[in-house]
Amino acid sequence: MNHLNRSKTWWLSQTLIYFIITFVTVSCIVPIINLLAISFSASQAIIENTVSLLPVGFTTKAYTYVMHNQKFWTSAKVSLLRVLFGLPINLVMTVLVAYPLSKTEQAFPARKYYVTFMLTVMLFNGGMMPTYFVVAKTGLIDTLWALLIPGAVPIFSCIVLMNFFRGIPSALEEAALLDGASQGQILTRIFLPLSKPSLATVALFSLIGHWNAWFDGLIYSNHTVNYPLQSYLQTLVASNTQAMLTGDLKSFMEMMDVNDTNMKAAQIFISIIPLMVVYPFLQKYFTAGLTLGSVKE
Numbered sequence: 001m002n003h004l005n006r007s008k009t010w011w012l013s014q015t016l017i018y019f020i021i022t023f024v025t026v027s028c029i030v031p032i033i034n035l036l037a038i039s040f041s042a043s044q045a046i047i048e049n050t051v052s053l054l055p056v057g058f059t060t061k062a063y064t065y066v067m068h069n070q071k072f073w074t075s076a077k078v079s080l081l082r083v084l085f086g087l088p089i090n091l092v093m094t095v096l097v098a099y100p101l102s103k104t105e106q107a108f109p110a111r112k113y114y115v116t117f118m119l120t121v122m123l124f125n126g127g128m129m130p131t132y133f134v135v136a137k138t139g140l141i142d143t144l145w146a147l148l149i150p151g152a153v154p155i156f157s158c159i160v161l162m163n164f165f166r167g168i169p170s171a172l173e174e175a176a177l178l179d180g181a182s183q184g185q186i187l188t189r190i191f192l193p194l195s196k197p198s199l200a201t202v203a204l205f206s207l208i209g210h211w212n213a214w215f216d217g218l219i220y221s222n223h224t225v226n227y228p229l230q231s232y233l234q235t236l237v238a239s240n241t242q243a244m245l246t247g248d249l250k251s252f253m254e255m256m257d258v259n260d261t262n263m264k265a266a267q268i269f270i271s272i273i274p275l276m277v278v279y280p281f282l283q284k285y286f287t288a289g290l291t292l293g294s295v296k297e
Helices: 008-039 043-047 061-067 070-101 111-123 128-137 155-166 170-178 183-194 196-212 215-220 229-245 249-257 260-293
Strands: none
Touching (some): 008 260, 061 260, 070 111, 070 155, 070 183, 183 196, 215 229
């Protein structure tokens, strides 16, 4: 009967909360539906601004034009390799950095200096040109490693995982040490199995970061064959203009039903499909991992 005795103020506050949540949800979903409709709409309808939530003059020319280009599949392969190599590298480096920094200053006296250094480099860096010169002088230009090594240690992920490790009861480590376990055994047999939510969170960060990155592909690759998918999509509109200038009749006919707007909309949905497939499997760990890893014990 308690729910019958609740005040009008409580009901009003609950109604307001649900209204705000619904409004924010609709505000996020409607633009996505609109983009999807635009990606399947004819060029003339987009020019006339008659597309809302449903396609007008339904066509798949934008997707056909994007995906029939061999460069699309080449760049998709580069992005796939980047994720397959970059994700394990990020996870290993994050664990190796976060674990010792999760110890007390009695166990690791230099801890505070390393944490200060990490926070400093997270907020300040040498800039684009010095970073480019380092990558160039080490011979990484036009290689996959140019996309992996500069960001091999994600500082934010290290901080999240470090705080999660610090939240694990120290009694577990002390008991393991009394049983003769080494630090490596403690990490692999105690800390990592207990850290699945936080590991899933930093893995999701790494996955999204590698898949969506485009700028480093442009500056560290001299040839388009080495572009990741997002870098290729950024240059696609310029490639279309070049196709028209060269008088390629087939490309010109294909572009009659395609303009920059619906082609960009198609690019967005093509690029987010892998994330939409992976995210549901990691979502159940995401909130818990981010929350627990963001609060220092």
